[in-house]
Amino acid sequence: MEKWMQVLTEKIPNQQLISDLAGRYSYSFDASFGEHLPDLVVQAKNREEVVHVLKVANDYHIPVYPRGQGTCLSGGPLPVHGGIVLDLSQWPQEIDVQVEDLTVSVSPSVRTAGINEEAEKHGLMYPPDPSSAHVATIGGNLAENSGGPRGLKYGVTKDYVLGLELVTPEGEIIRTGGQTIKNVTGFDLTKLIVGSEGTLGVITEATLKLVPKPLGKQTMMIEFMNLRTAGAAISHTLTSGILPAKIEMMDQACIAAVENFRPSGLPKDAAAIIIVELDGHPETLKVEIEMLQKIMRKIGATGMTIPTTEKEADDIWFARKQVSPAIAKIKPTKVSEDATVPRSKIPDMMDRLQEIKDKYSLELVVFGHAGDGNLHPNILCDKADAAEMKRVEKAVQEIFEAAVDLGGTLSGEHGIGTMKAPFMEYELGAAGLDMMKRIKESWDPNGIMNPGKIFPEKGQKLVLTDG
Numbered sequence: 411m412e413k414w415m416q417v418l419t420e421k422i423p424n425q426q427l428i429s430d431l432a433g434r435y436s437y438s439f440d441a442s443f444g445e446h447l448p449d450l451v452v453q454a455k456n457r458e459e460v461v462h463v464l465k466v467a468n469d470y471h472i473p474v475y476p477r478g479q480g481t482c483l484s485g486g487p488l489p490v491h492g493g494i495v496l497d498l499s500q501w502p503q504e505i506d507v508q509v510e511d512l513t514v515s516v517s518p519s520v521r522t523a524g525i526n527e528e529a530e531k532h533g534l535m536y537p538p539d540p541s542s543a544h545v546a547t548i549g550g551n552l553a554e555n556s557g558g559p560r561g562l563k564y565g566v567t568k569d570y571v572l573g574l575e576l577v578t579p580e581g582e583i584i585r586t587g588g589q590t591i592k593n594v595t596g597f598d599l600t601k602l603i604v605g606s607e608g609t610l611g612v613i614t615e616a617t618l619k620l621v622p623k624p625l626g627k628q629t630m631m632i633e634f635m636n637l638r639t640a641g642a643a644i645s646h647t648l649t650s651g652i653l654p655a656k657i658e659m660m661d662q663a664c665i666a667a668v669e670n671f672r673p674s675g676l677p678k679d680a681a682a683i684i685i686v687e688l689d690g691h692p693e694t695l696k697v698e699i700e701m702l703q704k705i706m707r708k709i710g711a712t713g714m715t716i717p718t719t720e721k722e723a724d725d726i727w728f729a730r731k732q733v734s735p736a737i738a739k740i741k742p743t744k745v746s747e748d749a750t751v752p753r754s755k756i757p758d759m760m761d762r763l764q765e766i767k768d769k770y771s772l773e774l775v776v777f778g779h780a781g782d783g784n785l786h787p788n789i790l791c792d793k794a795d796a797a798e799m800k801r802v803e804k805a806v807q808e809i810f811e812a813a814v815d816l817g818g819t820l821s822g823e824h825g826i827g828t829m830k831a832p833f834m835e836y837e838l839g840a841a842g843l844d845m846m847k848r849i850k851e852s853w854d855p856n857g858i859m860n861p862g863k864i865f866p867e868k869g870q871k872l873v874l875t876d877g
């Protein structure tokens with residue numbers, strides 16, 4: 411056994427260390443591409459264990475990869491240079507709601523959906539709602555700055571973080587922010603850590619902001635005969651004085667995929683649908699839904715469905731949730747992107763996606779949180795088909811370029827990880843990227859925290875095959 415492993419075992423119970431091949435293999439992938447075996451997996455269950463792991467790793471210059479539930483879509487927890495995977499999912503789940511402060515303190519392993527469930531018991535809400543909320547951990551959400559459909563009205567994870575406890579790469583415990591809504595004491599390290607993808611340390615506790623739970627909600631599904639009108643309907647809605655909680659869009663290919671997979675009564679002949687959820691006081695909802703109908707009629711919507719029961723509304727949202735599993739049936743490999751553009755550029759982005767789809771003869775479907783410009787172009791392909799994967803790689807590169815050229819960004823919520831690192835300079839410029847690198851180097855002088863992520867390595871290219 412190597413010396414660093416020996417030292418590590420001194421303070422970590424044996425049953426929390428995984429060194430056999432089968433065990434390590436199960437930590438070699440996430441929900442994206444690529445497989446990388448760690449040398450050791452440590453299942454940390456408290457901050458003292460995290461401190462010990464990071465001190466040993468820092469002394470011996472061993473890479474450490476924090477990991478929640480491994481649902482990352484950009485390669486974030488992959489141990490690309492070997493070393494230690496630090497599994498935080500086994501840490502006891504602690505959720506402590508401070509009702510009068512409208513805050514909640516959580517341990518890193520807590521499943522995100524559990525926070526909202528706990529808040530609702532007190533008439534409160536934790537708004538960030540990534541689709542993976544029932545599986546993913548809050549630690550992963552904080553590291554990726556995850557968002558979900560409600561991001562349109564309520565923002566994303568970073569908008570709800572008041573304070574963090576972090577173990578630094580050198581094994582010190584620091585606390586950032588606190589319990590208060592306002593806090594301008596020094597640099598805002600909380601915001602720096604959120605979204606840093608585990609490259610600056612290990613988050614061991616978070617204090618999150620809660621909001622009052624809205625008194626009611628109302629869903630509406632609207633049909634369009636072309637995608638541009640659907641895009642325009644979104645901007646007309648958002649400039650009308652109404653701010654829906656969610657506006658989700660599905661194109662024709664997504665509608666067809668869902669109807670083939672699990673028939674849900676979606677309009678099969680529509681070129682696109684948008685699904686809106688309004689929330690607020692029931693009386694306000696009545697007025698807003700009428701306004702919305704007028705807007706949609708004026709812009710040329712070809713059909714509208716306004717559910718009158720909770721069950722009917724749930725069925726529509728269930729159909730929306732079927733998009734991912736439904737399109738996964740079309741072909742064995744799904745390349746899921748989350749390029750995001752300014753809202754006014756949604757129609758232009760839709761045109762660019764159509765051009766890319768035709769140019770490379772690919773199955774490309776689009777759905778997503780269109781209300782905040784966060785589209786999910788998904789390419790359905792077969793990773794065993796090398797020629798097709800080459801076309802996919804070129805198409806993905808052009809999707810990134812299209813988003814940035816339209817004033818948007820490489821990633822609205824899935825993060826950079828390994829998958830988008832080669833394109834960082836395209837968005838940030840050399841000086842912008844270098845400034846981020848300098849921050850990283852001062853936090854982590856030995857470069858042990860999640861190396862190989864965010865920052866492109868020499869000659870790194872987009873590779874969409876495992877290995």
Ligand SMILES: Cc1cc2nc3c(=O)[nH]c(=O)nc-3n(C[C@H](O)[C@H](O)[C@H](O)COP(=O)(O)OP(=O)(O)OC[C@H]3O[C@@H](n4cnc5c(N)ncnc54)[C@H](O)[C@@H]3O)c2cc1C
Pocket residue numbers: 440441475476477478479480481482483485486487498518539540541542545546547548549550551552553554555556557558559607608609611612613614734823824860
């Ligand atoms: C079906 C599906 C749907 C999804 N839907 C959404 C969505 O709607 N919105 C969205 O934003 N994302 C979505 N995702 C992506 C993913 O679920 C999120 O990125 C999530 O936050 C990852 O959480 P996790 O616990 O699985 O973290 P992991 O995948 O294990 O890790 C993610 C990153 O966080 C780091 N990390 C984990 N824990 C810590 C910690 N305690 N301290 C420091 N760093 C840490 C890891 O090193 C890694 O870089 C989806 C994924 C899938 C598979």
